[in-house]
Amino acid sequence: MLFDETVEGALTVIRRLPFITGRTAKKILFFLLKNRKTYTQELIKVLEKLTFIGECSMCNMPSSTDVCNICSSPKRSDRELIVVEDFSDLFTIEQMGEYNGKYFLLNRRLDIKNGVGPENLGIEKLIEVVQARRVQDIIFAFDQSPEMEATKTLIAERLRPLDVSLYSIAVGLPFGSEVEFTDKRTIKYALLNKIKID
Numbered sequence: 001m002l003f004d005e006t007v008e009g010a011l012t013v014i015r016r017l018p019f020i021t022g023r024t025a026k027k028i029l030f031f032l033l034k035n036r037k038t039y040t041q042e043l044i045k046v047l048e049k050l051t052f053i054g055e056c057s058m059c060n061m062p063s064s065t066d067v068c069n070i071c072s073s074p075k076r077s078d079r080e081l082i083v084v085e086d087f088s089d090l091f092t093i094e095q096m097g098e099y100n101g102k103y104f105l106l107n108r109r110l111d112i113k114n115g116v117g118p119e120n121l122g123i124e125k126l127i128e129v130v131q132a133r134r135v136q137d138i139i140f141a142f143d144q145s146p147e148m149e150a151t152k153t154l155i156a157e158r159l160r161p162l163d164v165s166l167y168s169i170a171v172g173l174p175f176g177s178e179v180e181f182t183d184k185r186t187i188k189y190a191l192l193n194k195i196k197i198d
């Protein structure tokens with residue numbers, strides 16, 4: 001081993017971060033070592049806090065409080081609810097800065113092979129939220145993978161008996177493959193041109 005065990009161990013863990021190439025991992029390591037008494041200490045503290053964060057009881061967004069800032073905001077309408085796969089999708093839509101309703105995060109997708117069946121999608125909770133808030137419009141903002149299409153179909157079937165209108169964000173757009181990578185203009189277009197699900 002060329003370097004100290006601790007240094008090598010840190011490099012191995014940094015390399016496991018998504019989107020980090022070998023060269024970038026080394027640069028991050030050098031930065032963390034150089035600033036170990038300042039920035040790195042700060043990073044340890046926030047990361048530790050992050051490991052204890054829970055989920056909002058209404059929308060499942062990561063939150064330190066029982067109800068998150070979006071769900072408890074009196075400025076945001078209960079009328080519209082966007083259903084997303086996870087936090088990164090919510091983040092993308094929020095960056096657009098024009099959506100004024102609320103969200104529901106599934107935090108999973110239908111994946112029978114890996115044990116995620118219809119009963120694991122949290123649909124009961126979604127129905128409870130929709131009824132409690134008297135939501136009128138539900139918009140699915142998913143990527144166009146077969147798994148998410150199946151997830152959407154399944155949830156839509158369960159929501160249909162409720163007195164709500166169901167929509168999907170506009171399809172046939174230059175979406176990379178995920179909502180996360182879509183630019184602001186595209187997501188705005190997708191929401192404005194949402195398609196009604198019959």
Ligand SMILES: [Zn+2]
Nearest residue numbers: 056059068071
């Ligand atoms: Zn919430």
